[in-house]
Amino acid sequence: MRLRRYFQLGTSLGINSWFEGFTSKSVCQLQTKSICVPVLNCYACPSALGSCQIGTIQHFMVVHAIPYYVLGFLGLIGTMIGRMPCGTMCPFGFFQDVLYKVRSLKIRIPEFMRPFRYAVLVGLVIILPWMTAENWFSKLCPMGTLIGGLPWVTISEDVRSMIRDLFWIKISMLIFFVASSVISKRPFCQIICPLGAFFGLFNRFSLIRLKWVPEKCTHCRKCQEICPMDIKVWEGENTGNCIRCLDCTDCEAISVCTVFTGARLAAERREQEISTELL
Amino acid sequence: MENVSGLLVGLIWLVAAVVAWQVMDRAGFSSRSKWAGFSLILIASIIYECAATLMAGGEEAEELLDLIWDWNFVNIAAAALIILVVGTGILRTKYKGVVWGISIAVLWAALHVGIGRHEWGEVFFNGTLL
Numbered sequence: 001m002r003l004r005r006y007f008q009l010g011t012s013l014g015i016n017s018w019f020e021g022f023t024s025k026s027v028c029q030l031q032t033k034s035i036c037v038p039v040l041n042c043y044a045c046p047s048a049l050g051s052c053q054i055g056t057i058q059h060f061m062v063v064h065a066i067p068y069y070v071l072g073f074l075g076l077i078g079t080m081i082g083r084m085p086c087g088t089m090c091p092f093g094f095f096q097d098v099l100y101k102v103r104s105l106k107i108r109i110p111e112f113m114r115p116f117r118y119a120v121l122v123g124l125v126i127i128l129p130w131m132t133a134e135n136w137f138s139k140l141c142p143m144g145t146l147i148g149g150l151p152w153v154t155i156s157e158d159v160r161s162m163i164r165d166l167f168w169i170k171i172s173m174l175i176f177f178v179a180s181s182v183i184s185k186r187p188f189c190q191i192i193c194p195l196g197a198f199f200g201l202f203n204r205f206s207l208i209r210l211k212w213v214p215e216k217c218t219h220c221r222k223c224q225e226i227c228p229m230d231i232k233v234w235e236g237e238n239t240g241n242c243i244r245c246l247d248c249t250d251c252e253a254i255s256v257c258t259v260f261t262g263a264r265l266a267a268e269r270r271e272q273e274i275s276t277e278l279l
Numbered sequence: 280m281e282n283v284s285g286l287l288v289g290l291i292w293l294v295a296a297v298v299a300w301q302v303m304d305r306a307g308f309s310s311r312s313k314w315a316g317f318s319l320i321l322i323a324s325i326i327y328e329c330a331a332t333l334m335a336g337g338e339e340a341e342e343l344l345d346l347i348w349d350w351n352f353v354n355i356a357a358a359a360l361i362i363l364v365v366g367t368g369i370l371r372t373k374y375k376g377v378v379w380g381i382s383i384a385v386l387w388a389a390l391h392v393g394i395g396r397h398e399w400g401e402v403f404f405n406g407t408l409l
């Protein structure tokens with residue numbers, strides 16, 4: 001088993017380890033709830049120790065304020081490691097990775113669907129909550145349904161009595177993503193996730209980066225095969241689609257570097273190319 | 280009713296941005312051109328909404344001016360500009376280390392402002408999301 005699986009499992013359990021919530025039927029109110037977790041995890045889960053950053057951004061949009069704390073916090077993580085939390089820590093990403101292990105027909109998600117997650121980020125998280133004073137993404141979030149809605153409906157009769165039509169829409173969306181995760185790689189992360197879209201915007205200039213060396217590449221496409229996001233690394237190793245799981249670094253053509261060493265290596269390669277041309 | 284019309288207007292802008300991306304994709308435009316088109320439509324939607332609010336005047340316009348006409352907003356505006364221009368790949372710079380340094384500075388400043396304002400843990404579960 002890959003090392004990142006332990007990280008994913010540890011993070012999923014670690015940030016949801018206030019199990020008292022299930023017996024006391026209350027949301028954790030510890031100081032830890034003041035901190036937004038850098039992964040998709042519902043604030044409303046009975047055992048959640050942290051809060052949801054996407055929910056917090058929407059809340060600020062609803063009250064017409066700028067979320068300086070959340071944007072600064074997430075932005076700093078993005079500038080350091082890009083989209084790495086998606087690949088190594090996210091519980092919903094882990095859930096999808098596990099579902100994809102189920103033997104079934106496998107299909108590739110068309111690349112043209114990927115930019116839709118930016119529309120979700122700008123639309124459902126920023127513009128629509130600002131205009132309509134409603135948390136549109138949280139209303140539909142499948143992770144919220146999985147670890148927030150479903151446990152609450154199961155343990156609390158009061159919450160059960162509050163179920164409206166929206167709950168069944170949420171359940172349908174969850175079922176859709178569970179089913180699609182079995183047949184394709186991380187469909188939610190590829191097409192919908194606004195947090196992944198936000199972190200992905202930092203991939204091109206984050207401190208930790210990937211470096212693909214064309215001279216060492218044999219074009220065997222194994223990197224795409226093992227990539228949980230089905231990326232063609234040779235077409236762009238630092239695009240917003242990469243979740244920095246580092247699985248592809250098993251290949252000697254792909255390595256981890258920093259924003260500084262990457263630039264130096266590129267300059268060296270350019271110099272080498274020029275000198276070869278001159279010869 | 281106001282919420283529904285707001286939702287429809289927002290969705291129209293989003294669909295327009297996604298359609299623009301798809302049309303440019305099929306027409307064989309480069310990645311940076313697609314990003315530029317996509318971003319421009321979304322930026323236009325935000326400018327349009329802000330302009331409409333300011334033109335309408337009243338309390339909402341004052342609220343919006345208070346938000347933007349603030350030195351603290353510079354951090355977020357600078358970060359948004361960097362993300363938009365460099366993060367999307369519209370501009371390919373070889374000075375990525377410098378961009379990284381500036382990003383760290385402005386985002387750290389934003390975080391500092393947020394912590395100073397005690398902006399955390401403001402989302403409460405009250406059953407409305409069901």
